Amino acid sequence: MQDLTDLYQSVILDHNRRPRNYSVLPTANRVGSGNNPMCGDQITVYVKLEGDRIADVSFQGSGCAISKASASLMTVNLKGKTIPEAEAIYADLHKMVTTGKVEDDNMSDLAALAGVYQFPARIKCATLGWHAALNAAKGDEKPATTELPGD
């Protein structure tokens, strides 16, 4: 399974096996949820927002290795960021998983998701947790779903 190591890089496999910040966050003041009705993935993201800064973030849910690892990476990468910074990181990530182009050096461990673009059916897996987190941080109570226009 040589080609699959593009998709399932060791960073992904590691975050799938040991998802970071995988818990309910007792201090959270925002909660967001996301679901992919086509495949049944469900995720809840807990955000502790201080001003416009994401002071802490965690998640729980069920999904495939890609969605779980991407959500785990999301918590690691968004902790401490302001909402505009978080949105900028997500914009780069979205570009990467839809085009394969790694935007700049600060993608660091997120670059492990670059292989997703070769598997168009799995792009939604990689973006679900991010949607849920950004919605929560921005105070949008609606669950993120993969079945609305735009990823």
Place this chain on the structure above:
Amino acid sequence: MNKAWQNIRADFPILDQQVNGRPLVYLDNAATSQKPQCVIDALTHYYEHDNANVHRGIHTLSMRATFAYEAARERSAKFLHAAEPGEIVFTAGTTDSINLVANAWGDENLKAGDVILLTEMEHHSNLVPWQLLARRTGAKLRYLPVVAGDSGALDLAQLAKVLTPDVKIFAFTHVSNTLGVINPAAELCAAARRVGALTVVDAAQSAGHMPLDVRAMGCDFLALSGHKMCGPTGVGILYGRKALLDAMPPYRGGGSMISNVEYFESKWAPAPQKFEAGTPNIADVIALARAMDYLDDLGREAIAQHDEKLAAHAYARLAAEIPGIRMLGPAHHRSGVISFDLPGVHAHDVVTMADQEGVALRGGHHCNQPLMRKLGLSSTSRASFYLYNTEEEIERLVQTLQKIQKFFAG
């Protein structure tokens, strides 16, 4: 086995290809089956020689198309052992057929407090139309449960408790698309009849896989899809007892379904035309009849035995050779659908990785979310077999799952 089985894979041109550098192993037959050359030829022949609108045409092509379309209705009646061709309504598929009954029969006959009985293993297509009907009429939904554990069997001990005289209609699947369970359809229909309830049988997973006799089964309605039984997509059948179809109001209005139209009211054509408004799916109906010929040449009993043999073989090998695998559904007497959970590997990862090996599986909730929740799973992986699958392909499946397990164990 008769000679129609010799060289059966050559009948399906699509099977002869490489996917991701490996020979295709197509194990997603519960989603849709592949089409034999004779069905593809029937479509092509219709469009190359006979294409015209049916019923009102007087010219030669229209008469040819009408003849072939109505011959397909006779063929379908024979396929299902219906009493007459007038009991066959052509629809877009199982979902469309069930919606027809839920609307045309349901709106007219159900009132608040009546009960619609379903089972816990229904596909969304035999669940959501009834939820919509319940909302429109105030009728209540009730479920015949599935036994605890992973066998997936209906809990028939509960049948008398849920099938009470306030049940007006009992809709259930003949074969589970998720667990491969074959339900005792005749027994369920007889029980419903005793309390005066009508029955709707979802035969999407059984029609192309085993002999079907609607009169022996004793059902009032039966729904099937052409594309799961070697026929084209976009065509299906609603079988209904003639007296019931005659008494039902139309479902959709339009051309072909009327006998007389005035500006303020119309009279309906008799069933089944009453339910076939607009230009029907002529080419696909004709090709579906060709698929029925193909299946009967092979013998549906022989197909059932072939499916069951492959499923039993796959079940036994996966259970024995994939450590920790959770097999769902019965070990024996099942259809060709195998569902399983590989601990620690999500079904969508299984399917993506299997695809890289040329093996087409399906992963997810299989349009069966409530049952998945009951089993404590969000998704399963599913391999579903059909008449062209082989034991060598099961070997490829076992090897692939072993590879996947190794990969994720890291």
